[in-house]
Amino acid sequence: xxxxxxxxxxxxxxxxxxxxxxxxxxxxxxxxxxxxxxxxxxxxxxxxxxxxxxxxxxxxxxxxxxxxxxxxxxxxxxxxxxxxxxxxxxxxxxxxxxxxxxxxxxxxxxxxxxxxxxxxxxxxxxxxxxxxxxxxxxxxxxxxxxxxxxxxxxxxxxxxxxxxxxxxxxxxxxxxxxxxxxxxxxxxxxxxxxxxxxxxxxxxxxxxxxxxxxxxxxxxxxxxxxxxxxxxxxxxxxxxxxxxxxxxxxxxxxxxxxxxxxxxxxxxxxxxxxxxxxxxxxxxxxxxxxxxxxxxxxxxxxxxxxxxxxxxxxxxxxxxxxxxxxxxxxxxxxxxxxxxxxxxxxxxxxxxxxxxxxxxxxxxxxxxxxxxxxxxxxxxxxxxxxxxxxxxxxxxxxxxxxxxxxxxxxxxxxxxxxxxxxxxxxxxxxxxxxxxxxxxxxxxxxxxxxxxxxxxxxxxxxxxxxxxxxxxxxxxxxxxxxxxxxxxxxxxxxxxxxxxxxxxxxxxxxxxxxxxxxxxxxxxxxxxxxxxxxxxxxxxxxxxxxxxxxxxxxxxxxxxxxxxxxxxxxxxxxxxxxxxxxxxxxxxxxxxxxxxxxxxxxxxxxxxxxxxxxxxxxxxxxxxxxxxxxxxxxxxxxxxxxxxxxxxxxxxxxxxxxxxxxxxxxxxxxxxxxxxxxxxxxxxxxxxxxxxxxxxxxxxxxxxxx
Amino acid sequence: xxxxxxxxxxxxxxxxxxxxxxxxxxxxxxxxxxxxxxxxxxxxxxxxxxxxxxxx
Numbered sequence: 144x145x146x147x148x149x150x151x152x153x154x155x156x157x158x159x160x161x162x163x164x165x166x167x168x169x170x171x172x173x174x175x176x177x178x179x180x181x182x183x184x185x186x187x188x189x190x191x192x193x194x195x196x197x198x199x200x201x202x203x204x205x206x207x208x209x210x211x212x213x214x215x216x217x218x219x220x221x222x223x224x225x226x227x228x229x230x231x232x233x234x235x236x237x238x239x240x241x242x243x244x245x246x247x248x249x250x251x252x253x254x255x256x257x258x259x260x261x262x263x264x265x266x267x268x269x270x271x272x273x274x275x276x277x278x279x280x281x282x283x284x285x286x287x288x289x290x291x292x293x294x295x296x297x298x299x300x301x302x303x304x305x306x307x308x309x310x311x312x313x314x315x316x317x318x319x320x321x322x323x324x325x326x327x328x329x330x331x332x333x334x335x336x337x338x339x340x341x342x343x344x345x346x347x348x349x350x351x352x353x354x355x356x357x358x359x360x361x362x363x364x365x366x367x368x369x370x371x372x373x374x375x376x377x378x379x380x381x382x383x384x385x386x387x388x389x390x391x392x393x394x395x396x397x398x399x400x401x402x403x404x405x406x407x408x409x410x411x412x413x414x415x416x417x418x419x420x421x422x423x424x425x426x427x428x429x430x431x432x433x434x435x436x437x438x439x440x441x442x443x444x445x446x447x448x449x450x451x452x453x454x455x456x457x458x459x460x461x462x463x464x465x466x467x468x469x470x471x472x473x474x475x476x477x478x479x480x481x482x483x484x485x486x487x488x489x490x491x492x493x494x495x496x497x498x499x500x501x502x503x504x505x506x507x508x509x510x511x512x513x514x515x516x517x518x519x520x521x522x523x524x525x526x527x528x529x530x531x532x533x534x535x536x537x538x539x540x541x542x543x544x545x546x547x548x549x550x551x552x553x554x555x556x557x558x559x560x561x562x563x564x565x566x567x568x569x570x571x572x573x574x575x576x577x578x579x580x581x582x583x584x585x586x587x588x589x590x591x592x593x594x595x596x597x598x599x600x601x602x603x604x605x606x607x608x609x610x611x612x613x614x615x616x617x618x619x620x621x622x623x624x625x626x627x628x629x630x631x632x633x634x635x636x637x638x639x640x641x642x643x644x645x646x647x648x649x650x651x652x653x654x655x656x657x658x659x660x661x662x663x664x665x666x667x668x669x670x671x672x673x674x675x676x677x678x679x680x681x682x683x684x685x686x687x688x689x690x691x692x693x694x695x696x697x698x699x700x701x702x703x704x705x706x707x708x709x710x711x712x713x714x715x716x717x718x719x720x721x722x723x724x725x726x727x728x729x730x731x732x733x734x735x736x737x738x739x740x741x742x743x744x745x746x747x748x749x750x751x752x753x754x755x756x757x758x759x760x761x762x763x764x765x766x767x768x769x770x771x772x773x774x775x776x777x778x779x780x781x782x783x784x785x786x787x788x789x790x791x792x793x794x795x796x797x798x799x800x801x802x803x804x805x806x807x808x809x810x811x812x813x814x815x816x817x818x819x820x821x822x823x824x825x826x827x828x829x830x831x832x833x834x835x836x837x838x839x840x841x842x843x844x845x846x847x848x849x
Numbered sequence: 850x851x852x853x854x855x856x857x858x859x860x861x862x863x864x865x866x867x868x869x870x871x872x873x874x875x876x877x878x879x880x881x882x883x884x885x886x887x888x889x890x891x892x893x894x895x896x897x898x899x900x901x902x903x904x905x
Contacts, residue, residue: 302896377894389878615901
């Protein structure tokens with residue numbers, strides 16, 4: 144053996160594990176998504192089951208798609224490409240296994256707790272505090288393994304894909320930790336430390352950047368590695384990739400407030416969010432062009448190679464989604480698009496097209512390599528591509544059409560200054576046919592995936608049984624800088640310094656946007672301060688959160704004339720100043736509820752939750768029969784108020800001591816009213832429906848008495 | 850309505866600060882990137898193709 148060389152092998156077993164997990168969870172995520180889509184088209188598919196109702200299924204679907212499917216795909220691709228780019232085996236096989244099994248356990252925990260209703264109701268951050276801690280620990284294990292591999296690398300230069308991975312690992316850690324700061328109430332219930340606008344801003348800083356740094360930057364890293372490999376030619380412009388990287392990580396983090404345009408969020412933050420979103424056009428399209436032009440001189444492959452088809456379509460969807468995102472961030476466009484299914488179409492063009500297709504290309508590329516065999520059928524892979532593509536297009540076109548239709552109907556005002564469609568339900572029934580088209584798109588996408596699963600299974604069956612790890616030889620590392628190196632070259636070879644700079648790039652925007660908003664008193668008008676919820680209202684609010692009502696109802700009347708006409712005066716900061724978590728929502732399949740208190744009598748709510756169609760003909764809302772049998776947990780209310788008090792909510796000690804008694808008293812008064820109106824239900828005051836009615840009646844009614 | 854809409858349009862210096870920070874950062878980055886030589890970019894872009902052979 145040559146003394147100047149080191150002999151080593153790659154840990155491909157961990158890559159195989161993550162790849163197979165990607166396949167399994169992809170199937171689950173797509174199935175949950177399809178069922179949720181069908182529930183919106185045909186409400187009886189909620190099956191009157193609390194565990195399968197849309198409000199609980201949707202978070203399960205989004206978590207499965209993002210963290211289970213995309214997450215496992217990211218880990219597989221990162222572990223494969225990092226080892227090869229750095230010419231080193233992973234830092235620790237053991238840490239790799241802890242990472243793998245830990246992540247799968249987190250997914251299983253999510254799959255159990257979300258249908259049971261344990262949710263923080265913060266989108267893509269619904270999981271409760273023990274799982275949040277587990278995510279942090281597993282992420283740290285991943286980070287140690289990744290940075291340990293950088294430390295022991297044999298290739299001095301860090302290719303641009305590695306930069307994207309570094310930014311991902313650092314930023315996701317920051318986002319997750321900051322957004323998950325919460326105080327536990329019980330083993331699976333907590334309240335966030337942030338309230339109202341603080342919570343909204345932190346959540347959408349997280350939510351937007353979960354898309355940016357979980358679904359974009361790691362996939363861009365994978366694109367920069369796998370696109371050249373699949374096309375068998377270097378990336379079009381490495382210079383452009385550097386500009387792409389630094390611009391993207393610096394700009395992306397500022398764009399979160401575009402999810403909160405026209406809300407009660409201070410306008411300086413909205414403006415910043417909008418401007419930085421618009422600036423994202425440049426680096427995003429720079430990246431897309433760089434990816435697509437990598438195929439220069441080999442465009443003919445697009446006709447024959449299904450992997451190239453998937454890759455090119457994925458990058459094109461990236462370009463489309465990153466064009467549409469900034470477009471939707473323009474205030475006047477947001478006025479129409481926000482809260483509608485346009486946003487759902489937008490995110491799915493990214494998730495199904497960019498993340499899904501890129502993952503599929505990677506899987507088709509890696510499985511034959513890792514198992515030392517050939518792909519069973521290129522024809523099946525091609526059929527998968529076309530099924531998937533038609534599926535995405537049906538999904539996207541139907542949802543954008545539905546969104547624009549609904550947005551325009553909400554805003555339509557006649558010559559007398561009245562709403563043309565005052566009944567919200569009319570704007571829903573109009574788009575139900577498009578929900579069927581969306582579901583058809585989902586069926587096609589799922590069918591394509593099933594073909595892929597079959598293709599991969601047959602491929603694995605042809606793999607040789609006895610496979611040994613290849614051994615590689617590389618020159619011993621010698622990273623001493625030569626005197627002629629420029630600052631950038633030195634920097635790019637220094638993992639730690641590079642990581643710190645990436646952190647600073649994302650920290651600047653976070654600090655400028657979030658810190659000022661944490662001083663809530665600056666924005667609160669003393670004359671408008673509201674009272675906190677009563678104990679029973681708080682119990683009802685937690686039921687509202689458990690049932691995922693926020694997945695269809697907002698609690699934020701935007702400063703738009705049509706909204707004021709429909710719902711009443713625009714929402715203020717003070718109205719949600721005690722809300723932990725905030726419930727501003729992001730989609731309106733049902734109307735805004737910010738001022739629903741007192742709009743209807745208790746009896747209306749009682750009947751509506753039992754069968755929404757009895758009060759609102761044409762409604763597609765599920766029935767909630769379990770609320771009429773399950774009992775409100777009065778005993779935990781003292782603890783809940785106590786935690787709220789420690790977070791700064793002005794409950795008195797007396798209110799804490801009397802929480803359960805006060806709640807029961809308020810429940811009795813609602814029950815009396817229901818009885819007077821003909822409801823006969825023994826021990827109704829114990830049932831959850833009464834607590835929920837108390838909360839629904841309190842919305843927009845908490846102005847402090849003078 | 851207009852008064853309502855502008856109620857929270859405060860701290861405009863924060864918006865300005867964000868833009869100044871970004872443009873300074875972007876200009877410095879561009880200068881650095883364009884000061885690098887073509888050979889460096891070529892070498893870097895070929896890194897994924899530096900595959901090792903099985904030594905068994």
